[in-house]
Amino acid sequence: DAMVIQNPRYQVTQFGKPVTLSCSQTLNHNVMYWYQQKSSQAPKLLFHYYDKDFNNEADTPDNFQSRRPNTSFCFLDIRSPGLGDAAMYLCATSRPWTSGYNEQFFGPGTRLTVL
Amino acid sequence: TQLLEQSPQFLSIQEGENLTVYCNSSSVFSSLQWYRQEPGEGPVLLVTVVTGGEVKKLKRLTFQFGDARKDSSLHITAAQPGDTGLYLCAGASGTYKYIFGTGTRLKVLA
Numbered sequence: 001d002a003m004v005i006q007n008p009r010y011q012v013t014q015f016g017k018p019v020t021l022s023c024s025q026t027l028n029h030n031v032m033y034w035y036q037q038k039s040s041q042a043p044k045l046l047f048h049y050y051d052k053d054f055n056n057e058a059d060t061p062d063n064f065q066s067r068r069p070n071t072s073f074c075f076l077d078i079r080s081p082g083l084g085d086a087a088m089y090l091c092a093t094s095r096p097w098t099s100g101y102n103e104q105f106f107g108p109g110t111r112l113t114v115l
Numbered sequence: 116t117q118l119l120e121q122s123p124q125f126l127s128i129q130e131g132e133n134l135t136v137y138c139n140s141s142s143v144f145s146s147l148q149w150y151r152q153e154p155g156e157g158p159v160l161l162v163t164v165v166t167g168g169e170v171k172k173l174k175r176l177t178f179q180f181g182d183a184r185k186d187s188s189l190h191i192t193a194a195q196p197g198d199t200g201l202y203l204c205a206g207a208s209g210t211y212k213y214i215f216g217t218g219t220r221l222k223v224l225a
Contacts, residue, residue, distance in 0.1 A: 004157075031211050042203060042215035043158070050211060090157050094211065102146045102207035106157035 003027070004107035006091050012113045013081050021076040021110045023091030032074045033104065034066060035090040043090055049074065050096070078112075086114045117142040117208055119216035127222045131193050136202055136219045139186045144206030147187045148213070149178055152201040161189075194223045 004025045013019040023032065031050050035043035046060045049068045063085070065077040078085055091107040119140045128134055138147070146165045150158035162171050164180035164187060171178045175198075177190040191198055204216040 006157075040201065040218065040220060042218050045212065048211055055211075088155075092157075097145075097207070097211060102213075103148060103160060103163050104205070104213060105160060106150075109155070109157045111155065 004091055004093055004105055006089075006107035006110050008110060009108060010111050010113070012115060013078075014115050015083065016080045019078050019081055019112065021078075021089050021091075021112070023074045023076070023107055024072050025091075025093045025107075026072070027093050027105060028071060029093035029105075030071070030096050031094045032068060033090075033092040033094075034064075034074070034076050035092065036085075037088040037090055037109070046076070081112070081114045083114050086112055088112075117206070117214045119204055119206055119214050121202075121204060121216040121219050123219060124217065125220050125222075127224065128194055130195055130223055130225050132223075134191050134194060134221070136189045136191075136221075137186070138188070138204035138216045140206065140214075141185065142206070142208070142214075143184050144208060144214075145184075146207045147180055147184075148205045148207075149187070149189055150203045150205065151198075152203060153199075158201075158203055191221075194221075196223045196225050199223050 033048040152158040205213040
């Protein structure tokens with residue numbers, strides 16, 4: 001089945017210790033997104049890629065970086081995690097918006113704990 | 116700034132009851148999605164509505180897009196405990212961006 005996969009599902013890191021979260025997709029979608037979601041809140045967009053074109057949200061902290069080496073994979077790097085970065089991180093994909101059906105498909109998420 | 120307000124924020128009902136969740140904005144969206152999210156999991160897409168006035172049904176769930184494409188509603192008939200979760204609406208906006216609603220947490224009691 002075509003899908004969005006996130007690894008690991010649970011990640012524990014220490015305050016200030018860099019961490020990388022990964023996302024892969026078998027949907028062959030051009031657009032990939034990273035969201036941060038804190039408890040019972042709506043997902044907050046951090047950035048998105050259209051192919052290799054990177055689009056950062058204005059309020060995304062510099063502490064968060066991303067890489068997309070190819071269509072299938074995308075990584076979220078948190079350079080110096082703080083306690084406030086503990087959250088669920090969601091990866092999502094979508095096709096180009098050439099039709100009215102601008103749908104996103106989400107992975108299962110990675111829950112990050114910062115000690 | 117585009118906003119999507121959902122109401123109610125929280126809803127606790129008995130099994131078998133009906134309910135409606137609203138998603139409202141002052142902005143027009145080219146399409147709107149509804150998701151359900153369970154604890155510890157990613158949101159799962161339920162439906163996409165595109166045309167003003169469109170109504171879509173998914174078993175006991177009925178989704179409607181407002182005529183002006185600024186609002187939407189989700190109606191659940193005869194709710195079951197399996198319907199429990201966080202319901203999110205999201206409007207397609209700008210270039211490859213989605214504006215998420217504030218969320219409705221539903222609990223259906225057996």
